[in-house]
Amino acid sequence: MTRRLTALKTVLWLLAGVLGLLTVVRFLRGLGATTALTDTAPWGFWIAFDVMSGVALAAGGFVVAATVYIFGRERYRAFARPAILTAFLGYAAVAVGLLYDLGLPWHILNPVAHPQHHSVLFEVAMCVMLYLTVLFLEFSPVILEHPRLQRPLLVRIHHALKKVTIPLVIAGIVLSTLHQSSLGSLFLIAPYRLHPLWYSPYIWVLFFTSAVALGLAMVISESFFSAWLFGHKPRRELLANLGRAASFVLLLYVALRLGDLAARGQLARALEPTGHAALFWLELGVSALLPALLLQLPRVRSASGGLFGSAALIVFGMIGYRFDVCIVAFARPEDMPYFPSWMEIAVSVGIVAAAMIVFVFFVEHLRVYPPERLPSDPCAERAGTVNSRLSTLDAPPGPETVRPLLVGPAAAPRRYSLALVLGASLAVALLPATALFGEQVQRTPVAAPRMLDVLRLPASGRPAALVLPGDLELRTAGLGPRPALLAASRPERRGSVAEGDPGLPGGHTQGEPVRALLLDADRDGRTVLFAHDAHVERAGGETSCGRCHHQNLPFDRASSCGSCHADMFLVSDTFRHQRHVERLGGNASCTGCHDGAEGAKTRAKARACDDCHRDMVVADSVVAPRAGGLDGHAVGYMDAVHGLCVSCHEREVAARPGELPDTLADCGTCHGREDPGRLRRQGPYLPHSARRAQGLSTLDPRPSTRGPRAAPGPYRVGARPAE
């Protein structure tokens, strides 16, 4: 018995440790880092479990209070105190759980500060708030009984509270009836998002009936559980009566639910072979049909296993009902599915564990159960605890004196604090990187370009325009935006405007078929057409690859940009350390690259790549190799390509003024399909003409107006990342 209790409390403290750590993370890093909630799934596990199920699970309080105090069934008085304590802790858990779920937790006071009396949620909030107070007042006589609290003022409060028991109980029943049903009414606002098998204009009746049955089931399961835990006998006959009552309530609930579906003509949906119909029957079966029928059988009712099993079915089934209404049967955008993160589940479980710790504490220190059922003598236990704990403190302890003191009830605080610490440490180790270090930059892998047939429009004094087949097109600067629907990829229609096509930009009717690269490295649908062949021609023919392909993979003549600049925005590491270790001969080879046998072997203290790979750098490239040798870092694809193309275009404009248009180095030359205004707004660069007037390069970022994060860092070829 004691061992059971100790084991359970250890596990509870472990879960509380997880909760403690996650609390820090939740309030430091916010909802985004801890939950799977999004703007399209703004509520999830916490609302479904902590609030919807939590309130319903605590329904035992008002059901038993009504039975004992209103209907005068004195036999059930023994259940009143634990049921009211369970309800109080349950509602406290609801309030605490809400603090986690609200993005701005102090807004929990808004229903009071800014009352919206038309809102159902306002009613729920006020009822829960008031009922929590009522439950506290209902339970406080149990606290005030404690021998240490027999002060004159407290005794007077105690007596006053006892006098108002009946009004308190009535208030509790009224408030419970109101908000248990209103939790269902909340969904009246979303008739088209809740599946018809769950939506009903009378959903509040269903919520209330199911809460009453669930309250009875909670009293039964809680009695069996605490009897098992504290080692006393459950009052099986009384519990069987409660089970019988629960069964009638459940039958009523089933009749209401099916009758409502039939009356609204939706019953046929339950017989269709759909996932929702299967879920409906599974939920109704587990939560109501099966336990109601089982509890009608005297044989099941009189057996502990049958009674407890049926009650457990009701509890799990009714939690399932709340989850179905809240999450599963609630329509969400198809491409935005919601599944809770482990941290959401762990927080909810941790709150329940914390509530259970408080429950056990109250049972151990107050008269929650009738006196003959006290688990053990707390005074004797406490004396032993203190003294033996004292002697463990002496350091250094001898071998034989320590071990016996660390087992048994004497080591309670040590044991439970260790469980707490262990839980918190495990939670830290399981945290995702976003929760530990804040929002991380997502990697954007670069996709290879595609080779396309396009039309090149004749141009005099201007860069030639390339036109894409289909609805894509690219225009160089100076040509107005105009859609061109061509099928240039079909050989028979190459080079001419098809009949019915609106025509080529600039009034052209003929184009020269050429090949071009379609660049969309981050696959965002915004493309650039790159006339590769024309650039080869301009750069000097077949031997000129190295002008742009400034570094190549071994034995390669023109490695594609993305083979090293493998991420759209982030620096990529092109160096394979382990491969070098294997090829160069293991440990003995370290000093081959790292200078000296001494010291930390970092990249900064290693030889440059081109010390050995001399062919890697192309001699006459327009991209200058990094001063001090290559270190294996490749800047983001965007920076690399901008650095190469824009700086070369700038040089060309400067070298041949008048011959080439001044706008050749502007964004629109390549990003012709983009709205120039948008490019200016988005891009880190100022318009080329403005930059030239100031004698700056196009690649210099625009001055920041919103602090350092507004403008990305300077874009230069070979920029070295901070290590």
Added chain:
Amino acid sequence: MQAWLEWARGPAFVFSFVFLLLGLLRHVALTAWEVAHVWRRAGDKKLPLGKLLRTTFLWLLPLTRLRNRFWFGLTSFVFHIAILVVPVFLAGHVALWARGLGLSWPAVPNAVADVLTLVAVVTAVLLLAQRVFSRATRSLSRFQDYALLPLIAVPFATGFLMMHPGSNPFDYQATFFVHVMSANLIFVLTPLTKLSHMVLMPSTQLVAELAWHWPVDSGSAVGRALGKEGDPV
């Protein structure tokens, strides 16, 4: 091996290090709570505070104890210097601290770190030898007294091999893995074994002193707690 190494340096390290910090914090909190508890119930509340502070500081200065067991005290002192300096002030570790905490401090020269690493391994062996070959110490020793010394030597030995890869007969990454995991194991064991003296040591004099201030007749309560009620003292 790469993946195992990432795991050891990632989640396994985070778990061990947080467990170390929280576990030591737990020891401090429990001690403070228990000391306060005893102090509240103390029969005689006159604590010789000046003497307590003096003995605490003297106890922390091991040189004062050299009179007692000279060689053991000296080895232990040198051992502690070595195992405290190297993990915190080795250049490679300083880089890791800077990456993880954003805090940086000067590092000891690598040659000094090399010497201290070897000193740590050698003194660990010497301490173990003195424990094994002395009958009095042997009779007082528990399993952890023997096991912790070689365990502490492991990260130092592997760290030395990592710093001198040319003379390392084992695979570099395997050495790295053993280095990290043995350190992780030490972190986890610290709050659970006598290694927690790293935070509890300063409180020993106070705790020992408080035992003299127990209320009258506490001895029988201790006997009860130990289950040795009525046994002759």
